Amino acid sequence: MEFRTRDGVAKVINGVTYHVDAGETLAVLGESGSGKSVTAQTVMGILDTPPGFVTGGQVRFHGKDMLTMSDEERRRIRGEGIAMIFQDALSALNPVFTVGFQIAEQFRVRRGMGRAEAKKRAIEMLDQVKIPNAKSRFSQYPHQFSGGMRQRAMIAMSLALDPEVLIADEPTTALDVTVQAQIMDLLAELQRERQMGLILITHDLGVVADVADRIAVMYAGRIVEEADVYELYAKPAHPYTIGLLESIPRLDEKGQELRTIKGLPPNLMNIPPGCPFNPRCPMAQPVCREKIPPLLQVAPGRASACHFAEELVSRD
Amino acid sequence: MGRYLLRRLLQLVPVFIGTTFLIYWLVWSVPGDPFAGKCGERRCPEQYVAFMTEKYQLDQPVLVQYAHYMQNLFQGDFGETFSGRSVNDIIVAAYPNTLKLALVALAIEALIGITAGVLTGLRRNGFLDNLVLVSTLFLIALPVFVIGFVLQWLLGVQWGIVRPTVSSEMRLTELLVPGFVLGSASMAYVARLARTSIAENRRADYVRTAIAKGLPMRRVVGVHLLRNSLIPVVTLLGTDLGALMGGAIVTEGIFAVNGIGREVYRAIVTKESATVVSIVVVLVLVYLVMNLLVDLLYAALDPRIRYE
Ligand SMILES: Nc1ncnc2c1ncn2[C@@H]1O[C@H](COP(=O)(O)OP(=O)(O)OP(=O)(O)O)[C@@H](O)[C@H]1O
Ligand code: SF4
Ligand SMILES: [Mg+2]
Numbered sequence: 001m002e003f004r005t006r007d008g009v010a011k012v013i014n015g016v017t018y019h020v021d022a023g024e025t026l027a028v029l030g031e032s033g034s035g036k037s038v039t040a041q042t043v044m045g046i047l048d049t050p051p052g053f054v055t056g057g058q059v060r061f062h063g064k065d066m067l068t069m070s071d072e073e074r075r076r077i078r079g080e081g082i083a084m085i086f087q088d089a090l091s092a093l094n095p096v097f098t099v100g101f102q103i104a105e106q107f108r109v110r111r112g113m114g115r116a117e118a119k120k121r122a123i124e125m126l127d128q129v130k131i132p133n134a135k136s137r138f139s140q141y142p143h144q145f146s147g148g149m150r151q152r153a154m155i156a157m158s159l160a161l162d163p164e165v166l167i168a169d170e171p172t173t174a175l176d177v178t179v180q181a182q183i184m185d186l187l188a189e190l191q192r193e194r195q196m197g198l199i200l201i202t203h204d205l206g207v208v209a210d211v212a213d214r215i216a217v218m219y220a221g222r223i224v225e226e227a228d229v230y231e232l233y234a235k236p237a238h239p240y241t242i243g244l245l246e247s248i249p250r251l252d253e254k255g256q257e258l259r260t261i262k263g264l265p266p267n268l269m270n271i272p273p274g275c276p277f278n279p280r281c282p283m284a285q286p287v288c289r290e291k292i293p294p295l296l297q298v299a300p301g302r303a304s305a306c307h308f309a310e311e312l313v314s315r316d
Numbered sequence: 317m318g319r320y321l322l323r324r325l326l327q328l329v330p331v332f333i334g335t336t337f338l339i340y341w342l343v344w345s346v347p348g349d350p351f352a353g354k355c356g357e358r359r360c361p362e363q364y365v366a367f368m369t370e371k372y373q374l375d376q377p378v379l380v381q382y383a384h385y386m387q388n389l390f391q392g393d394f395g396e397t398f399s400g401r402s403v404n405d406i407i408v409a410a411y412p413n414t415l416k417l418a419l420v421a422l423a424i425e426a427l428i429g430i431t432a433g434v435l436t437g438l439r440r441n442g443f444l445d446n447l448v449l450v451s452t453l454f455l456i457a458l459p460v461f462v463i464g465f466v467l468q469w470l471l472g473v474q475w476g477i478v479r480p481t482v483s484s485e486m487r488l489t490e491l492l493v494p495g496f497v498l499g500s501a502s503m504a505y506v507a508r509l510a511r512t513s514i515a516e517n518r519r520a521d522y523v524r525t526a527i528a529k530g531l532p533m534r535r536v537v538g539v540h541l542l543r544n545s546l547i548p549v550v551t552l553l554g555t556d557l558g559a560l561m562g563g564a565i566v567t568e569g570i571f572a573v574n575g576i577g578r579e580v581y582r583a584i585v586t587k588e589s590a591t592v593v594s595i596v597v598v599l600v601l602v603y604l605v606m607n608l609l610v611d612l613l614y615a616a617l618d619p620r621i622r623y624e
Contacts, residue, residue: 046524071533079530091521095620096543106529141619157529 003051009269020165020197025188027208027229028201029244030218031265036201037087039218040167044084045074061165079106083163087170089150093142099153100126100138106160125156129186148179152186159190165197172207184211205248209233217241220266220276223295227302237304237313239281275307283308324611328604333386339596340382343589368398385593394597395590397583403594406579411598414568414575416486418560420495425503426553430546433510437545438537440515448511452504460563464497464570481572494571498564502556509552513545520544547617554610558603 002009020026030036041047043059045066059066061081066074086092094102100122107118119138126134129152142150151171158166168187172180188211191198202208208215208229215232217225217240225238236242243261263280266272272279278288287307295305298313306312369375376384388395394403432452436445455463471493472480482490496503517523518541526540527533565577576595583591615621 041524044528046527048519075530075532077530078528084528086521086525088521092525094522094526094540094544096547096618097540105531109531109535143620157525161530 002053002055003268004053020199022164022197023191023195024214025191025198025200025212027212027215028199028218029203029205029208029215031203033265033268034218035221035268036203036218037169040084040169040199040201043167044078044082046084079110079158080161080163082165082167083158083161084167084169085151085154085158085171088174089147089154090142090174092154093150093157095142098139098141099145100140103153103157103160106157110161122156122160125160126153128159128190129153129156131156147175148183151175151179151183155183155187155190159194162194163196165199166191167199167201169201170203171200173202173204180207187211205244217244220271221268222276222305223303224277224305225303226295227304231299231302235313235315237298237302237309238306239283239308239312240277242312243280243282275305321612324608328608331604332600335600336386336593336597337382339600340385340589340593341378343584343587343592344378344381346584346587385590389594389597394594397588397591398586403591406591407576407594407598410574410576410579410595413486413573414561414564414577417491417494417498417564417567417573417575418557420488420491421499421502421560422553422557424492424495425499425506425556429503429506430510430549432507433549434514434537434542434545436507437511437514438518440511445511448507452507455500455504458500460497460500460566461570463500464494464567467493467497468570484574486573494567494573497570498560498567502552502560506549506552510545510549513548514541517541517545543617547614550613550617551610554606554613555603557606558599561602562599 028036028039038047038052041052042054043066047054054067057067061077066077069077093099097105100119103122103125104115104118107113107121108115111118113121123134123138126137131137131149131152137145137149137153142153145153151174155171171187172183175183184207187198187200198211200208200212212229215225215227215229216223217232217238219240225232225236225241227237232241233245236245240261247260261280266276266279272289274287274289274291275281275284275293278284281288285307291307293305293307293309295303296309298304298309302313304312374381385395392404394407396402397406432448436442436448439445468480471477478493479490482494520541522544523536523541526536531540561576564573564575565581567573568575568577569581576599580592580595582588583595
C-alpha cells in the first residue's frame with residue numbers, strides 16, 4: 001500500500017502479515033507513523049483514495065480475499081464481520097446526529113428493524129458498555145458526552161452488529177489515564193463475552209501486557225516481530241523490540257534515566273536500503289545495510305525480521 | 317431560547333431605524349424637482365406648489381419628515397404619493413409578484429446549485445467538475461441583463477419554447493426562465509460553496525465511521541455527509557432571498573414583471589420619497605427577518621450551536 005503525494009510516493013505498508021482468531025487479542029505495536037492505522041484502514045477498506053493506493057496483497061476474512069470482492073460483498077462484512085473503533089471518538093461520531101440515532105441506524109439499515117425496536121436495541125447496547133442513564137443518553141449529541149463516555153458509545157456502535165473481529169485503533173490515547181484503564185477493561189470484558197477477535201492498535205506497551213495474547217511489532221510499514229506476549233517480553237527477538245521494552249518506565253529503576261531508541265523513524269518516501277532499522281540499530285552489521293531481513297519463523301509461533309534473530313533468541 | 321429570540325428581536329429595532337433613516341435621508345438629498353412635469357409643459361402654479369409643500373411638509377427638516385413618516389408607518393400607513401395614490405396599494409400590488417419571482421429563483425438556485433455542488437464535490441477534477449467550474453464562472457462573470465436578454469431572445473423569440481414576457485397572472489411556468497436569470501449568479505456561488513463543503517467533509521472521520529459501519533454509500537452521502545455539508549449552504553440561501561428581491565429590478569424590467577423594481581425606478585425618477593422609502597423599508601424587513609430565521613435554522617441544523 002502506498003501514498004502518492006506531491007512530494008513523492010510513500011511506501012507505507014510493505015509486507016505486513018498478521019492474523020487474528022476468534023476470541024484472541026492481537027496487539028499491533030509501533031511508533032507513530034509506522035503504518036498501524038493505515039494497515040487497519042486498508043483492512044476496513046476506508047483508505048483515502050487518492051492519495052492512498054493498495055498496490056498488492058490480500059486481506060482474507062474466513063479465507064476469502066476482501067480486496068477482490070465486489071463493493072457490495074465487502075460492505076456487508078463491515079460492521080458485521082469486521083468492525084472498527086477509532087482513536088478520537090469526538091471526530092469519529094457525526095456531530096449533527098444523536099448518539100442513539102447513530103447506533104440505531106445500524107439496526108434499521110442492516111437489520112431492517114423498525115424505529116422503536118432499533119431504539120430499544122441501541123439503548124441495550126449503551127447499557128452493555130455501562131453508560132449510565134442509557135435511555136436519556138440515547139437522545140444526546142456526541143458533544144454532550146465526556147471523552148470516556150464518547151469512547152464507550154463508539155464501542156457500543158461498533159459492537160451493535162456483533163462483529164467477529166474488532167479493530168481498535170488506539171482506543172484510549174485521547175483519554176486520561178484512569179479512564180484509559182476503564183475502557184481497556186471494558187473492551188477486554190466484551191471481547192471475552194463475545195469471543196471475538198480483537199486487533200488492538202497501540203504504541204503503548206503498558207496497555208498491551210494486560211490484554212494481548214500475541215503482539216505484532218511494526219516498524220516503517222513492516223512487521224518486524226510477532227510473538228506470544230510472554231515470550232516477547234521475556235526474550236525479544238528483534239533489536240527494535242528490545243529498544244521498545246527498555247524505554248518503558250519501570251518501578252524498580254526509579255530515578256534512572258529512561259533509555260530511548262536513538263534517532264528517528266525513517267521517512268517512508270526514502271526508506272534506507274537493507275534493514276530499515278539499521279541506522280538506529282545498536283547491533284547493525286555491514287550485511288544489514290545490504291540485505292533486507294525477511295520475516296522468518298525463529299521458534300514455534302514466533303517470527304522476527306532480523307538477520308541475527310536466532311542469536312537473540314538462543315541467548316540467555 | 318426564548319430570551320435569545322427576544323434579544324434578537326430587540327436588536328432589530330436600532331438596525332431598522334438606522335437603515336430606514338439612511339434611506340429616507342438619501343432619497344431626500346437626491347437632486348430633482350418633485351413638481352417637474354406635474355403640470356404639463358408649464359411650471360406649476362405658485363399656489364399649487366405652496367399647497368403641496370404644506371401638505372407633504374416638504375419645507376420641514378429631514379428629521380421632522382422622517383419622524384412623521386415613521387409615526388404613520390407604525391400605524392400601518394405607508395403614506396401616499398403626490399398624486400394621492402396610497403403607497404400601501406402600490407406595495408400590495410407589486411410585492412407579491414417580486415416575492416414569487418424571488419422564490420422561484422431561490423428554488424431553482426438551490427436545486428441546481430446543490431445538485432451540481434454535491435456531484436462535483438464527490439468527484440473532483442472529473443469532466444463534470446470542469447464543466448460546472450466553467451459554467452459557474454460564466455454565470456458569475458456575465459451581467460444579469462446579458463443572461464436575461466440572451467435567454468429571452470433564444471428561448472422566447474427564436475425557438476418560441478416559452479413566452480418572452482411574464483403575463484400578469486404570473487404563472488409558475490412563465491417564471492422559470494426569469495427565475496433562472498435572477499438566481500443565476502447566486503446559483504454559481506451555491507454550487508461552489510456546496511462543492512467545497514462536500515469535498516472538505518468527505519474526508520471527515522465521521523464519514524469514515526459511517527462507511528466502516530457498513531452503511532450503503534447512498535446513505536453515507538445522503539445522510540451523513542450531506543447534512544453536515546449543507547449547513548453553510550442553507551445559510552447562504554436564507555440570506556439570499558432579500559438580495560434576490562432587491563436585485564430583481566433588472567430581471568423584472570426584461571421580462572415585464574410588475575414588481576417592486578419597476579415601482580422603485582419610477583418613484584426615484586419622480587422623487588416620490590414616500591414610495592421609495594416604503595418599498596425599501598419592506599425590503600429591509602425581509603432581510604432582517606430572513607437573517608433571524610437563518611440563525612435559528614442554523615441551531616436546528618447544528619446541535620453544537622447553543623443560544624444563550
Ligand atoms: N492521507 C495520507 N496521505 C499521505 N500520507 C499519509 C496519509 N495517511 C497516512 N499517511 C502516512 O502514512 C504513514 C503511516 O501512517 P499511520 O497513520 O498508519 O501511522 P500510525 O502508525 O497509525 O501512527 P500513529 O501512532 O501516530 O497513529 C505516515 O508516515 C503518514 O505520514
Ligand atoms: S537486521 Fe541488522 S539492523 Fe536490522 S534489526 Fe537486525 S541487527 Fe539491526
Ligand atoms: Mg494511528
